[in-house]
Amino acid sequence: MAPTTTQQWTIEGKNGFESLKFNEKAPIPKLGDRDVLVKIHAVSLNYRDLIIPKGKYAFGMNDGVVPGSDGAGTVEAVGSGVTRFKPGDKVVTLFNQGHLGGSLDGQSVATGLGGAVDGTLREYGAFDEQGLVHMPSNLNWLEASTLSCAALTAWNALYGLESRALKPGDTVLTQGTGGVSTFAVQFAKAAGAQVIATTSSEKKAELLKKYGADHVINYKENPNWGEHAKGLTPGQAGVAHVIEVGGPTTMAQSLKAIKIDGVISIIGFVGGFGKEQPSFLDCLTNICTVRGLLVGSRLQFEDMNRAIEANDIHPIVDEKVFDLAHAREAYEYMWDQKHFGKLCIKVAD
Structure with missing residues (x-):
């Protein structure tokens, strides 16, 4: 049976990290035909995540949103119309869920995880199948969770x-x-x-x-x-x-x-x-x-993942890893610039 509740963080207001609120039993909405339920194993933070609860983010966000754009996990269940994934697949989230290829437009720029739509800082999340990519086979959960924003942004900068x-x-x-x-x-x-x-x-x-x-x-x-x-x-x-x-x-x-x-x-x-x-x-x-530039498309993500596998590239992950319940402390640690490379939050084994 698929789970019906999830532990998750939300952003309530713009009062700094005190705006981060933890809910231990948030409901999981029923899956739509094109939705994929993902059990999230790891999340990584970006500078953007730090400034959203401080009210300093230049792009759109919704009050009460689940933060986090970067996540890696296992497909738990799929909607009746899903063709790209099956239960058990390992996946990584796409930053702008609607940016599949080509240039951004007004519609796709408004689909950013953790700002405009619910993100990854939770145990389980439902995502449209078009907003996920297969996880590179050479990476572990923590490494894969770093790809959605920082890695794809760097790739776009060099090859976009x-x-x-x-x-x-x-x-x-x-x-x-x-x-x-x-x-x-x-x-x-x-x-x-x-x-x-x-x-x-x-x-x-x-x-x-x-x-x-x-x-x-x-x-x-x-x-x-x-x-x-x-x-x-x-x-x-x-x-x-x-x-x-x-x-x-x-x-x-x-x-x-x-x-x-x-x-x-x-x-x-x-x-x-x-x-x-x-x-x-x-x-x-x-x-x-x-x-x-603002991150990159799913097609660029898939090109990047092929390069990561072909060259056996491993993301640089900070030695300190937080758990989901201590995500606020992770925000503070990163804000104080104590990290090197990507700072990760372990959600599940």
């Missing part, structure tokens, strides 16, 4: 513009040691690219080198790290791809690092907002493409 897709010999610049940046390091190395990474910690610098970074720049010791990165590229031509996670406070340095016709992919704004920041004209003077 077909005319500028990453190729062997390119140089990629990453910022910090969050999930998107560490995935970008691994994907770029698997593609035969050179990687320059930035961080402010010697310990994290060593870990970045362990996972494939060719050069690591301490941005606190060298505030002109963009020009330094450009000097490390062949012929000092600049980097082909910048994974821009800092936002306005780091964009000026990213522009100093980029090569002619390079791509700066804006992922987020973890560095906050600064009064002085580059203008649109800087894209012209540096002759580059600056691109904002």
Whole structure:
């Protein structure tokens, strides 16, 4: 018999992490014809998850939503019309449930898990079959739970513009040691690219080198790290791809690092907002493409998973793992930037 209740977290209000509420017996709605009931084994957090209960998320969200976009689990039951999955399959959730391929549109951008629709921070969840992908066979539950947002975002940044897709010999610049940046390091190395990474910690610098970074720049010791990165590229031509996670406070340095016709992919704004920041004209003077992106499509997810299996890539998971009942503590731990790579919550064995 399929379960009828689930333990889950919801976001009630915008008062910070106190807005996270735990319900031990929430009802599971009846499955529709196209729905898949998933027993969730692991969830991973993203910066986006932290700012939603603080009321700082730029995209739509509903009060009372189950948070979390990233989850890996086992198919427990399927609706009568489901053809893509069967009970026992191992699956991973798609961030924007309606983004199956091509560009985002107004409809698909409004299907984000953990914001617009109920997400993964629960024991059981029902998802439309189109909003799931098969889990890579080389990963465990914790590793697979990290793919939905950070990994797919990094993949989209490197391969989303077909005319500028990453190729062997390119140089990629990453910022910090969050999930998107560490995935970008691994994907770029698997593609035969050179990687320059930035961080402010010697310990994290060593870990970045362990996972494939060719050069690591301490941005606190060298505030002109963009020009330094450009000097490390062949012929000092600049980097082909910048994974821009800092936002306005780091964009000026990213522009100093980029090569002619390079791509700066804006992922987020973890560095906050600064009064002085580059203008649109800087894209012209540096002759580059600056691109904002929001995760990626299911087709990109499936391409990425094939690459993960073919290259036996394993996501970087923080050594500290929380359980479902202590999810609020996980939020606080990540907000304090104590993590390296992806922070995970174990839901079931």
